[in-house]
Amino acid sequence: MANNYYEGTGVLVLDRVTPVIKALFGAFALDERYPDNGQAYIAQIAETNDPRWTDVQEGLEDLAAQLGIPIPDDEDLSIPPLLERLAAHFGADQDGELENLIKHHPFEDSVNLEALLLIASCFDDGHHLTSIQFEGCWYCSKPRLFEFGGNGCYLSREIQVFRTSSQALQLGDQLRKAILAADIEEASALIALEATNLLAGINDEQLRLNVRHRVAERLAQTPTISAD
Template sequence: MSHTYYDATGVLILDQVTPVIAALFGGFALDATHVEQGEVSITRLSSLHDPQWTEINDSLCALASRLGVVLDEVRAGDQPTLPSCLRQLAVYFHVAQDLTLGRLIATHAFDGSADVETLFAIASRFDDGHGLKAIKFEGAWHSGKPRPFPFGGEGLYISREVTMCTHSTQARELGQYLHAALLAGNLDQAASRLAVEVFGLLAGIGDRSTRDALRLQLANRLLDGNIAPTA
């Protein structure tokens, strides 16, 4: 039986490592003492550093205690849940009315390995002076046996303004789809698939009005063939 593993490295782009950053990203082999040019490295290794949501819960509960936030469950002698801890920390950081954070707390399973996209969303709202601006992250899947397709990679860029994620599998599947459509002479099918890809990229733009304006500019450039980037 072959096992598949996921390893990744990246950086947090921030002003400084604070207790919030340490609580959320400490399990990623975070070197809190070394911030170089506004970046600090993080690492996820399947064999060594693979933070679980249960660990994040423990870290955030410990942080709440240090901040003087008495969690309801602790007061009752029970084990705090992560959603409850997040809600009470949201009150402490004056972001209890943040709709995005509220939806995240209400709908996320918080099970298994912690994902950097959700950690960024939490950290960006619990700002204790860290000034986290973005995360750059690259990862790869690899298998114990060299069989087709248990290997692959992804790249992530996460910020409040834009989130981009690309996968090597995406390139393989897109190429296969376009190849079949072009062989069949079905340009409409090929164009529809390309449109899906473009809309997927545009969905990573956080602000709706900016996203709509960018879509119009993109359409104009495609129509007049002007794809040269502006200065």
């Protein structure tokens, strides 16, 4: 029998670790002393820590208590009402993205860093979190094919970039088939899709459109070939 695991490490780029950061990222083996210089270590290690939304809820309950925010003594208390009370405290109750998260996120099972970044950005108690950088890997206790891989993400309120090793394998295979078939349409569509996915990570719609236009202009430019 083979077991599969996922592990990863990363950093929070911020001014300092505050109660909000501890509440949201405490389950990620948060270490504010390393690597220092405006970065704090986070990790998800197989069979050691598996950050769940239940961990975040406990952290938010403790945070609310520290801030003197009244929380009803209710065994069925969930994350959405906690976030709503904290949002009012931090003056973020009119933030559209946070409101959408509270209404539609299931807040079940494993935590996703994108949601934590948004919450932390809205509940800024002096941490000034600007980005999250995280790299992870999947592996198996037996050397089975395609049971090993990696992923990386760069997350901020301005830009989000995700990549996995399996995406590289899939794209390479698709491009090779298109090239062997001299299928210009398919090859160009694959490359355009890659560019579109990258552009989609830019959160500012107008800036995204401007960048897309400029990228198209650059691709249309005739490359300069230097003479030897």
